[in-house]
Amino acid sequence: MRMEASNENRDLSQELQGMTGENVTLCDLCQKCTLVCPTAYAMGMKPHELMGSIQRGELEEIYWSGAIWLCISCEACNTCCPKGINVLRLIEGLREMAQRFDYYNPEAATASMHRIFLNLVERWGKAYLLPLIVWTHLTMLAPFKDIELMSPLLLKRRIKLIPRKQQGAKKLRQILSRIQALEREEGAKRE
Amino acid sequence: MRWGYFPGCSAGDDAKDYDLSLRYVTRALGIDLVEIKDWVCCGGLSGSSASHLYSITLPLFNLFLAERQGFERIVVPCPICLSRFKKVHLEWAQAPSLQEKLKAVFDAPYQGKANVYHPVEVFLELGLERIRERRRRSLSGLKIACYYGCFLTRPPELCSFDRSENPQSLDLILRQLGAETVDWSLKTQCCGNFVGFSRSDIVQKLGNDLLKEAKEAGANALAVACPHCQTNLDSRQEQIKRVYQVRYDLPILHLTQWMGLAFGALPEEVGIERLLTSPREVLGARGLI
Numbered sequence: 001m002r003m004e005a006s007n008e009n010r011d012l013s014q015e016l017q018g019m020t021g022e023n024v025t026l027c028d029l030c031q032k033c034t035l036v037c038p039t040a041y042a043m044g045m046k047p048h049e050l051m052g053s054i055q056r057g058e059l060e061e062i063y064w065s066g067a068i069w070l071c072i073s074c075e076a077c078n079t080c081c082p083k084g085i086n087v088l089r090l091i092e093g094l095r096e097m098a099q100r101f102d103y104y105n106p107e108a109a110t111a112s113m114h115r116i117f118l119n120l121v122e123r124w125g126k127a128y129l130l131p132l133i134v135w136t137h138l139t140m141l142a143p144f145k146d147i148e149l150m151s152p153l154l155l156k157r158r159i160k161l162i163p164r165k166q167q168g169a170k171k172l173r174q175i176l177s178r179i180q181a182l183e184r185e186e187g188a189k190r191e
Numbered sequence: 192m193r194w195g196y197f198p199g200c201s202a203g204d205d206a207k208d209y210d211l212s213l214r215y216v217t218r219a220l221g222i223d224l225v226e227i228k229d230w231v232c233c234g235g236l237s238g239s240s241a242s243h244l245y246s247i248t249l250p251l252f253n254l255f256l257a258e259r260q261g262f263e264r265i266v267v268p269c270p271i272c273l274s275r276f277k278k279v280h281l282e283w284a285q286a287p288s289l290q291e292k293l294k295a296v297f298d299a300p301y302q303g304k305a306n307v308y309h310p311v312e313v314f315l316e317l318g319l320e321r322i323r324e325r326r327r328r329s330l331s332g333l334k335i336a337c338y339y340g341c342f343l344t345r346p347p348e349l350c351s352f353d354r355s356e357n358p359q360s361l362d363l364i365l366r367q368l369g370a371e372t373v374d375w376s377l378k379t380q381c382c383g384n385f386v387g388f389s390r391s392d393i394v395q396k397l398g399n400d401l402l403k404e405a406k407e408a409g410a411n412a413l414a415v416a417c418p419h420c421q422t423n424l425d426s427r428q429e430q431i432k433r434v435y436q437v438r439y440d441l442p443i444l445h446l447t448q449w450m451g452l453a454f455g456a457l458p459e460e461v462g463i464e465r466l467l468t469s470p471r472e473v474l475g476a477r478g479l480i
Contacts, residue, residue, distance in 0.1 A: 019243065038381050038397055039383065039393055042390070042393055070390070072236075072341075072383050072385055073341075073385070074380075074381030076341070076379075076381065078346055079345055079355055092239035092240070092246075095240040096239065096240060098240075109389035110386055110390065111240070113388055113389050117237040118238065121231070121232040125231040125232065126199075126200040126204070126231060127232050128200070128204065128205070132388065133388050136388045137388070145391070146388075148429055148430065149391075149427065149429070149430060152426065152467050153422075156466075157207075157465065158208075158422070158465055158467070159205050163204075166230065166231050171231075172252070175297065178295075179245060179248050183244060
């Protein structure tokens with residue numbers, strides 16, 4: 001394993017530390033995170049391998065594996081990490097960073113699901129299951145996926161057909177546009 | 192006692208059964224829930240994929256609203272919202288620069304006075320004695336597996352009312368109501384709900400693991416404290432049956448639905464008819480519906 005950090009490598013761990021405050025170089029790949037992770041079995045790059053890849057600055061491998069999108073944020077890894085590293089926070093940092101790159105993403109549907117969720121929130125003030133599910137399935141070009149799940153949910157009135165807008169939605173949009181302006185300002189300052 | 196109430200997207204709309212049963216139980220225990228006016232989504236687990244600032248602004252904005260409306264104690268039934276609130280509150284308290292930034296964004300400062308509580312926390316605070324007194328019917332004969340999911344007890348440093356390994360709060364409450372609770376090992380394993388819309392294979396596998404373990408431990412029903420776990424485990428049982436060729440037929444009830452039934456509620460008062468995996472056999476045999 002190549003642990004020696006080249007300039008580029010140091011950049012990734014350092015950049016993530018700047019974003020998240022988490023020091024990935026503390027990790028000695030003990031694999032505890034992988035052992036407790038409920039979705040590790042489906043990841044091409046297991047959580048501890050992800051930590052190693054961050055240390056080595058393998059940005060392309062990280063995004064190509066799609067692993068960061070299979071994390072379900074359950075915090076099991078954080079709870080058991082002997083070095084006290086917040087693995088979830090690092091994954092969130094990588095998700096945020098992903099917007100800057102154009103790497104192939106095998107889990108693109110999950111990434112779009114998050115974006116759709118936020119679009120709904122910005123429009124209605126809250127997220128609704130029906131449009132979230134239907135829209136996500138449309139991006140997968142599989143509109144009838146999970147149809148056997150949807151029909152009983154609809155029949156039992158477990159999901160609403162017509163969303164009811166939250167009164168606070170307008171104020172929320174105003175606040176979010178201020179946040180985005182702040183972030184642009186800070187980004188410009190850094191450059 | 193007047194408490195602020197932040198229903199969240201789930202109990203606020205799609206999981207009406209949770210909202211109904213929570214309101215029933217709190218009313219029975221003498222708690223007055225007042226919905227926070229103009230609340231918005233907390234951003235859930237998706238906010239952070241836009242940006243970190245985005246993900247902390249949404250929860251803080253809601254806490255800010257609650258504080259302005261005079262609520263210092265807020266009931267948050269969804270553990271995802273709850274954990275977002277607790278985390279951002281801590282981050283806010285430790286970062287003066289963030290406080291300054293948000294003051295400008297919200298047009299007024301947030302003072303940090305809003306505290307959030309999960310219903311389970313509220314029930315424990317009221318005392319098990321009070322819950323036992325309110326009991327009108329016994330849940331005896333039921334063997335319930337209590338499922339805590341991920342966010343109720345994690346991260347451990349933000350959960351003051353229970354431990355994150357083998358938690359007991361739901362078990363304690365249900366035992367007061369006459370039920371037997373089973374020991375099982377996947378109490379806090381995530382059910383994967385959020386990845387389910389894009390990767391149903393993953394939630395089916397996780398759901399199958401959980402239901403299998405609960406069944407093997409002898410449970411004939413589950414109690415959950417999260418609207419997402421409820422929807423996920425309840426609605427996926429048909430798919431799991433098809434994929435894994437196993438039939439579990441385990442009704443998944445909210446803790447508040449169990450409590451409501453024991454307090455003497457009619458099934459429709461706590462949304463029992465909305466359950467997808469029929470509880471008729473389990474509850475009917477014991478005269479609960």
